[in-house]
Each structure stands twice: as structure tokens, then as C-alpha cells.
Amino acid sequence: MTESRQAAPAADPVVGIVMGSDSDWPVMREAARALEEFGIPYEADVVSAHRMPDEMLAYGQGAAGRGLRVVIAGAGGAAHLPGMLASVTPLPVVGVPVPLKYLDGMDSLLSIVQMPAGVPVATVSIGGARNAGLLAARIVGTGSDELAAEVREQMTAFQDDLRDQAHAKGAKLREEVARGLD
Numbered sequence: 001m002t003e004s005r006q007a008a009p010a011a012d013p014v015v016g017i018v019m020g021s022d023s024d025w026p027v028m029r030e031a032a033r034a035l036e037e038f039g040i041p042y043e044a045d046v047v048s049a050h051r052m053p054d055e056m057l058a059y060g061q062g063a064a065g066r067g068l069r070v071v072i073a074g075a076g077g078a079a080h081l082p083g084m085l086a087s088v089t090p091l092p093v094v095g096v097p098v099p100l101k102y103l104d105g106m107d108s109l110l111s112i113v114q115m116p117a118g119v120p121v122a123t124v125s126i127g128g129a130r131n132a133g134l135l136a137a138r139i140v141g142t143g144s145d146e147l148a149a150e151v152r153e154q155m156t157a158f159q160d161d162l163r164d165q166a167h168a169k170g171a172k173l174r175e176e177v178a179r180g181l182d
């Protein structure tokens, strides 16, 4: 009898990564990479407030009910997607300003960061999708389930690693200085 080989069912996503266009993916995939490093199940999709407003509303309104705990929303230019999602979901929304050819992402940054009182979006730096993923991981880590506990443990190890790397860089720089500048 041949052994049946079935792929394990993918865990339900707890983070939703959405972006205004697939052209944002080269930037936004860094958020996905960060989540993968922490073993956090996520989904990724194109959702545009401007081009598909009905679908954007449905995504935002359904996100919490589907088990998502955080939404990461990235968009370039007149980036209304993160704010519009934040207005229809009770979940934390992390906004990623995506830099485009003109204005270097300043337009997107200002569109996302200047939210009216009552509708918060946690905005990361221009192109800062990796930090968006790490922030989402920390938010997941605030939970009380097994995944949250694992993420907290991994995040502490990650931070220890960052500190060790910074120490190593400092040691290298001090050695260079001790040898004298050319």
C-alpha cells in the first residue's frame, strides 16, 4: 500500500498583510519574511481603497471575525488604505508608506501618519515593512495562547542577538581606532 502524502493544513492566518497594488510587494514582502522568521501564520493580498472600495470594506469588516489579530497595510502615493481599514476594524493596523517614483514616499508617509483622533494607525518608516512585520509579531506576542508565548520567547532571543551584533560592531570599531586612522 502506498503511503498517502498529504500536506499539513496551513495554520489559520493571524496577521493580514494587504497592499494597494502588487507593485508594492517587493517592499511589503519584508513584512512577510519577518513573520515567517517568527513562525507566525499570515495571509497577503491586494486590497485597494481607491480601486476596490467595496472589497476593502469587506476585508476590514471581516478581518477580526476571521481570526486575524493585526492588519499590516502598505500603500504608495495617496495612501488611504491603512486609515480606511482602521476605520472599519477594531484590530490594530500597522501602516507602511511605500515609496514611489515621485516624492520618495513622503506623500505616502504623510497620508498614513496624520490620522484624525480616534482612528489610530501605527505608522512605520518609509519602506519599513520589516519593522511592520516585527511590530505585528510583538502584538501577536501579547496574547495568552501558545503561539503568543512562543513569539515572546523568540522576540527576546532576537533582541539578544541584535544586542550581541551591536557589541561586536563596537568592538571591531574600537580595534580599528586603536590601530590608528590611515
Ligand SMILES: Nc1c(C(=O)O)ncn1[C@@H]1O[C@H](COP(=O)(O)O)[C@@H](O)[C@H]1O
Residues within 6 Å of the ligand: 019, 020, 021, 022, 023, 024, 047, 048, 049, 050, 051, 074, 075, 076, 077, 078, 079, 080, 081, 082, 098, 100
Ligand atoms: N495608495 C493606493 C491605494 C489606496 O490607498 O487605496 N490603492 C492603490 N494605491 C497605490 O497606488 C500605487 C500605484 O499602483 P500601481 O503600481 O498599481 O499603479 C501603489 O503604491 C498602491 O499602493
